Amino acid sequence: MQSIQPKHYAVLGGGISGLAAAWYLMRGTPPKTKITLLEATNRLGGWIQTTRVGEEQVLFEQGPRTLRPSGLSGLATLDMIIQLKLTQSFLGIPFSHPASKKRYIYYPNQLNELPSSFFGTLTSLFTLPVLKGIIPGLLREPFVPKRELHNNDKDFDDESIHSFVSRRINSHIADNMISALVHGIYAGDVTKLSVRSTFPLLYYSERKYGSLLKAMLIKSSKKNNDSIIPISHQDQILQRTLVEQNKELLESVQRVSIYSFRDGVEELVKAIENELVASEKVEIIRGQAIQTIQGKRINGIDHIISTIPSSELKKIVDNHHSKSPSLPHLDYNPAVTVAVVNLAYNRPEILPVIGFGYLIPRTTPNNPNHGLGVVFDSCAMPEQDPKAAAITKLTVMMGGHYYNDNNIDMGNISDEEILSQAQDLVQNHLNITAAPIHALVRLQKNCIPQYYVGHYGRMKQLHEAIKSNGRYAGKLSVTGASYWGMSVNDCVLNARKLVENLLNSDFEDEKIGVTKKIITGLERVEEEGIHVN
Numbered sequence: 001m002q003s004i005q006p007k008h009y010a011v012l013g014g015g016i017s018g019l020a021a022a023w024y025l026m027r028g029t030p031p032k033t034k035i036t037l038l039e040a041t042n043r044l045g046g047w048i049q050t051t052r053v054g055e056e057q058v059l060f061e062q063g064p065r066t067l068r069p070s071g072l073s074g075l076a077t078l079d080m081i082i083q084l085k086l087t088q089s090f091l092g093i094p095f096s097h098p099a100s101k102k103r104y105i106y107y108p109n110q111l112n113e114l115p116s117s118f119f120g121t122l123t124s125l126f127t128l129p130v131l132k133g134i135i136p137g138l139l140r141e142p143f144v145p146k147r148e149l150h151n152n153d154k155d156f157d158d159e160s161i162h163s164f165v166s167r168r169i170n171s172h173i174a175d176n177m178i179s180a181l182v183h184g185i186y187a188g189d190v191t192k193l194s195v196r197s198t199f200p201l202l203y204y205s206e207r208k209y210g211s212l213l214k215a216m217l218i219k220s221s222k223k224n225n226d227s228i229i230p231i232s233h234q235d236q237i238l239q240r241t242l243v244e245q246n247k248e249l250l251e252s253v254q255r256v257s258i259y260s261f262r263d264g265v266e267e268l269v270k271a272i273e274n275e276l277v278a279s280e281k282v283e284i285i286r287g288q289a290i291q292t293i294q295g296k297r298i299n300g301i302d303h304i305i306s307t308i309p310s311s312e313l314k315k316i317v318d319n320h321h322s323k324s325p326s327l328p329h330l331d332y333n334p335a336v337t338v339a340v341v342n343l344a345y346n347r348p349e350i351l352p353v354i355g356f357g358y359l360i361p362r363t364t365p366n367n368p369n370h371g372l373g374v375v376f377d378s379c380a381m382p383e384q385d386p387k388a389a390a391i392t393k394l395t396v397m398m399g400g401h402y403y404n405d406n407n408i409d410m411g412n413i414s415d416e417e418i419l420s421q422a423q424d425l426v427q428n429h430l431n432i433t434a435a436p437i438h439a440l441v442r443l444q445k446n447c448i449p450q451y452y453v454g455h456y457g458r459m460k461q462l463h464e465a466i467k468s469n470g471r472y473a474g475k476l477s478v479t480g481a482s483y484w485g486m487s488v489n490d491c492v493l494n495a496r497k498l499v500e501n502l503l504n505s506d507f508e509d510e511k512i513g514v515t516k517k518i519i520t521g522l523e524r525v526e527e528e529g530i531h532v533n
């Protein structure tokens with residue numbers, strides 16, 4: 001990464017995307033560069049939040065609790081972790097560990113263990129109520145015709161996850177297994193989320209091979225190195241570079257399925273924050289929400305990277321006097337609120353099963369508290385609680401799309417009420433009647449953006465609109481969970497690529513004399529669209 005003229009960058013938002021963008025700018029720019037990170041609240045990290053409570057200092061994760069080392073985005077985060085010297089604190093869980101292998105679905109009134117091996121799969125295909133009808137569905141799948149492209153509009157070729165799975169397998173699987181999975185990642189509604197943007201592997205398997213099973217078989221043959229999901233040239237180069245630079249670490253994490261740190265995921269936030277605070281280039285301004293970014297040059301700032309939710313960006317880019325929005329689609333997708341309740345019990349064996357946890361599909365009857373799932377935290381990382389070896393820790397997650405669908409305003413519901421809902425849920429599902437020794441309630445407001453059907457097409461139009469907007473072209477770029485992937489890994493990778501693109505475009509402009517490329521942060525749309533047929 002290289003840039004010539006020192007510039008002043010503003011990064012809006014102090015969640016993981018904003019922190020990562022500021023950190024990559026700090027490392028890639030010349031000495032006199034100024035980087036101002038603006039965060040509306042008084043804390044950094046967004047929904048990554050780790051808290052220790054009580055005398056035993058029990059660790060509670062109120063946001064993401066583990067990261068995955070796999071894929072290019074996993075590699076980007078690992079690379080960052082090495083640079084931040086966080087490897088000493090690294091806690092990896094191998095694939096063979098129950099917290100990796102054993103996941104459950106609560107349906108209709110019992111825990112169904114999901115298959116984790118081929119032989120496991122065979123037996124559960126016949127026995128699990130949640131997988132009823134999967135055998136005829138899978139036998140039929142290779143013969144289901146590929147969906148026609150309508151009006152030849154490749155950008156808006158899309159459907160809901162529910163419609164895709166019902167069409168190719170059957171609606172029982174979509175309603176039960178897949179709706180549960182969607183609760184465990186997006187806290188979202190399987191009938192509204194875009195298959196193309198949330199499960200691109202399914203979407204591109206059909207587009208490329210005409211069938212999910214055919215795609216799986218072709219991919220499992222060792223001769224085939226083609227990726228099903230299109231990979232840009234930039235990503236291929238980055239992948240090769242990161243593998244080359246981190247060979248040793250990659251070898252050591254080969255068997256790791258998920259990981260965190262001794263003091264939880266927030267260690268990553270703190271490590272980035274510490275380096276930013278120590279840098280002369282960086283100023284962090286907290287507790288101040290930015291009101292507007294109109295005007296040619298805002299207080300001498302050359303470029304703004306917005307990582308705040310797109311609906312918040314809309315409020316500050318739109319000119320209140322004009323009727324049409326300055327930039328399209330920024331507030332199209334809603335985000336969902338998740339009630340996260342951490343519970344600790346002073347008994348080691350309170351759970352009926354061991355594993356990662358369980359998910360609750362939309363079809364589970366009797367779900368008055370809008371439960372999405374429960375994580376069995378103490379199964380995964382007991383090392384995080386050295387002073388409380390004999391405890392059981394759970395995290396109950398409730399709400400998500402249910403709050404939006406039922407117009408529930410959680411602002412009026414007290415923490416005591418939310419805690420009592422979570423206790424009610426674990427009593428009904430897990431038969432836990434004991435009182436917890438510690439409990440923590442956090443309403444994570446609008447924490448997960450929902451990529452509704454047509455998201456790809458809208459992002460392409462947004463990309464074009466930023467590029468052609470006289471006010472914002474070359475001065476504003478966007479990244480963060482609102483646009484393209486909401487996992488921690490996605491946020492880190494997308495921030496890295498945006499900063500690399502920005503700095504390379506400055507370099508080309510000033511050194512080589514070519515016309516500066518306008519970077520929006522949504523460059524991925526240019527590559528991906530051409531692969532749809």
Ligand SMILES: C=Cc1c2[nH]c(c1C)Cc1[nH]c(c(CCC(=O)O)c1C)Cc1[nH]c(c(C)c1CCC(=O)O)Cc1[nH]c(c(C)c1C=C)C2
Pocket residue numbers: 064066067068103104181183184185186187338356357358359372373374375397448486487488489
């Ligand atoms: C019950 C609700 C939720 C659980 N986790 C989340 C919710 C809403 C949030 C969440 N889960 C994942 C992500 C993205 C990746 C990340 O940042 O780590 C987010 C925001 C990952 C994830 N969780 C599950 C799956 C299958 C995935 C995708 C990839 C992976 O395998 O890691 C399953 C799962 N989530 C929860 C439970 C109890 C569960 C399975 C039993 C909790």
